Amino acid sequence: MKLKGSMWSCIGLATLLMAGCDKSPPISTAEEQPSAPKKQVAFQPDWVPKALGSGNFEVCLSNEAEENGVKDLILPVGMMFDSWGHMTGSLRDSKAFDGEGTSGFGKSDQYALALTARVHLTSDRPCAITQAQAVTHQGFRYRHETVPASLHYNFSAGGLYLNKKGGITNDMKGPAGDAAQIGLLSGTPISDVGDVYRATEDL
Numbered sequence: 001m002k003l004k005g006s007m008w009s010c011i012g013l014a015t016l017l018m019a020g021c022d023k024s025p026p027i028s029t030a031e032e033q034p035s036a037p038k039k040q041v042a043f044q045p046d047w048v049p050k051a052l053g054s055g056n057f058e059v060c061l062s063n064e065a066e067e068n069g070v071k072d073l074i075l076p077v078g079m080m081f082d083s084w085g086h087m088t089g090s091l092r093d094s095k096a097f098d099g100e101g102t103s104g105f106g107k108s109d110q111y112a113l114a115l116t117a118r119v120h121l122t123s124d125r126p127c128a129i130t131q132a133q134a135v136t137h138q139g140f141r142y143r144h145e146t147v148p149a150s151l152h153y154n155f156s157a158g159g160l161y162l163n164k165k166g167g168i169t170n171d172m173k174g175p176a177g178d179a180a181q182i183g184l185l186s187g188t189p190i191s192d193v194g195d196v197y198r199a200t201e202d203l
Helices: 004-021 174-181
Strands: 057-061 072-075 080-086 112-115 119-122 127-130 132-136 153-156 185-189
Touching (some): 057 119, 080 185
Antiparallel strands (some): 072 119, 112 132, 153 185
């Protein structure tokens, strides 16, 4: 199971604890070299399951959904997804992303989008094609007005949604919010996502 939101909290806590325990200066040598960037895994079309519907975005329940008691789920209009890196495997694999350049709250190269149609996912039909729009927001540093499908990014729902005031709320309630919080929903653009929604600053 992927607990993306919790992952960053744990990393931050571990960093603070390590800093508090070890006050010695870092050891460096002239031999140290910057680490090489990870090689991107080549995208495979069969990573995106066949699904019914029409639109520019495919969304799926992860393979862990049933074991978490999620068999029938309605995703509301306005539910948001943001990018977690290039796909590295099936859209239904909760760990199939590389995190390169796009993951983490507040990163200016992260893409965001929101559903513009209600989506019904079940155990029998865990994936659906629907319509989405790009989202920009100054505070979250979502700055991209178009999400190119050619990037083959994995997008995850984390409990954010567009509220009726034109802003973003970060604590979606109900079954869809619960599924998002434990990382059971992923998606990817199947054609470019535009029609940008410029969210206001209130959360």
